[in-house]
Amino acid sequence: MSDRELSGDEQQQSQAQGSGEQELATRTLHIQSKRFYLDVKQNRRGRFIKVAEVGAGGKKSRLLLAMSSAAEFRDYLTEFTEHYASLDANDESPSNTENPPEDGKLKSEMIVKDNKRYYLDLKENQRGRFLRVSQTIPRGGPRSQIAIPAQGMIEFRDALTELLDEYGTDDQEPQSELPESRSMRVENKMFYFDVGSNRRGVYMRVSEVRNNFRTAITIPERSWARFRDTLSEFVDKSGKKEGSQ
Structure with missing residues (x-):
């Protein structure tokens, strides 16, 4: 079960469902004054990870x-x-070396994937050391970047490792069609039913959203029938009580 603060969650869920996009898992990290959200998502082209940084003033980068x-x-x-x-x-x-780098860079690397480039720069300024990660697309495409405080790199790496261990590193399209997501409103709550898959098989993620707070459970496919039978039993007993009143 996982808890996470959300902003406009119901609207985002509706948009994601309309585009055929499913959220399979999420991790929330609090590093200094920032929040980072690591979301595993899936659409018709396969799985990917969205990283969102929310600064102290609410500014978002993805x-x-x-x-x-x-x-x-x-x-x-x-x-x-x-x-x-x-x-x-x-x-x-x-500040302690004889020839400090003018741009503050201490170490740099680059990742190239299809038409995207990711620049990783460990830097230092007056506020301390941090890892800046920039995503660029050639030919004038949009540029986006996040900055991870250096003290939080291990925590960030460990959270990313957990997601990759769970959902793999394969970019290929899902092998089988999964049922479309469903949602329902009950009083002041929204319930979302999303079906996904990982190395251990197919599962259903049931999310309860209320105000800006969400709680979710994951049910393996092999347990769906038992889960349904248990709910049916409670529904039948509840119906009998109402009928006897």
């Missing part, structure tokens, strides 16, 4: 990563973490 790109990013996070640790061990910050 990156989209194919599963294979997310795996490469995870591996680089380990390298950047080790480099960051070595800087502290050797006390080699730009």
Whole structure:
């Protein structure tokens, strides 16, 4: 079960369902004054990870990563973490070196996937060290970026690793068609029923949304019939009580 603060969740869910997009899993990280959301999503073209950064003032930045790109990013996070640790061990910050880098960059790498490029730069400024991740698309495409405080790189990497272990690094299209998402309103609550799949099989994610708060459970496909029978039993007993009154 997972809890997460949401902004305009009902509207976002409706838009996602209209585009055939399903949310399979999410992780929320609080690093210094920022919140990061790591969402595994699936559409007709396959799975991908959306990373959203929300700053202290509510400003949002987003990156989209194919599963294979997310795996490469995870591996680089380990390298950047080790480099960051070595800087502290050797006390080699730009302010203490004879020839500090003019742009504040301490280490840089790049990921190329199809028509997208991701630039990873470990940098330092007056507020401290951080990893800036920029996504660009050639020919004047939009540019987006997030900044992860250096102290949170391990936590970010571990959360990303959990999602990749669960949902794999395959960019290929899902092998089988899954049922479309459903939703229903009950008084002041919304319930969303989303079917997804991972290495362990097909499952249903049932989300309860109320105000800006969501709780979800995951039910493996092999348990759907038992889950249905249990609900039917409660419905039958409730109906008999109402009939006897």
